[in-house]
Amino acid sequence: MRTFSILFVCMGNICRSPTAHGVFLHKVKALGLEDRIRVDSAGTHNYHPDSPPDARSQQHASRRGYDLSALRARQIIDADFEAHDLILVMDWDNLALAQDQSDPRHHTKIRRLTEFCERHDSPVVPDPYYGGERGFEHVLDLVEDACDGLLKQVRQRLDPLP
Known part of the structure; x- marks a missing residue:
C-alpha cells in the first residue's frame, strides 16, 4: 500500500510548522488515513x-x-530530505535555507505551503511570533485552507483510497 510523507518547516518549529502539522494530522485522522499519510x-x-x-x-x-x-521542536536534518515525499515551508527564507541544506535532487520536494491554498492568496504563512492574537488566527486561516488543498492532492496520489 502506497504511503505519503509530509514535513512542515518553519524557522524554530514552535509556531507555524507545528500548527500545520497539527491541523493536517487532524484532517488525516478524520479521514482514517493516518496509516497512509505520515x-x-x-x-x-x-x-x-x-x-x-x-x-x-x-x-x-x-x-x-x-x-x-x-x-516537540526539532531542527530539520539531512535525512528528512530523503525520508519525506513533500517538504512544505512557510516562507521564502525557509525555502532558501531548506534548498541550501538539501541535495539538489530533492529541490522538487520543497514547496511553499501556501501554494496549496484554495481560498486565500498569500505567498507565505507569516511568522506570528512577535505579533498579536490576530497573527495567530491568520496563520490558522492560511494553514487550514492550504491543508484542505494539500489533502485533496495527496489523496489523488494515493488513489485508490478506501
Whole structure:
C-alpha cells in the first residue's frame, strides 16, 4: 500500500510548522488515513530543541479543535530530505535555507505551503511570533485552507483510497 510523507518547516518549529502539522494530522485522522499519510514538522534553526509549540499557537489551535501539545521542536536534518515525499515551508527564507541544506535532487520536494491554498492568496504563512492574537488566527486561516488543498492532492496520489 502506497504511503505519503509530509514535513512542515518553519524557522524554530514552535509556531507555524507545528500548527500545520497539527491541523493536517487532524484532517488525516478524520479521514482514517493516518496509516497512509505520515506527518512531521521541523525548523530550519535549532532555537528550541524538544520544546512544545508556543503557548499562543497551542491556545489558538485548541479553540479550533486542534491539539498541538504532543509535538516537540526539532531542527530539520539531512535525512528528512530523503525520508519525506513533500517538504512544505512557510516562507521564502525557509525555502532558501531548506534548498541550501538539501541535495539538489530533492529541490522538487520543497514547496511553499501556501501554494496549496484554495481560498486565500498569500505567498507565505507569516511568522506570528512577535505579533498579536490576530497573527495567530491568520496563520490558522492560511494553514487550514492550504491543508484542505494539500489533502485533496495527496489523496489523488494515493488513489485508490478506501
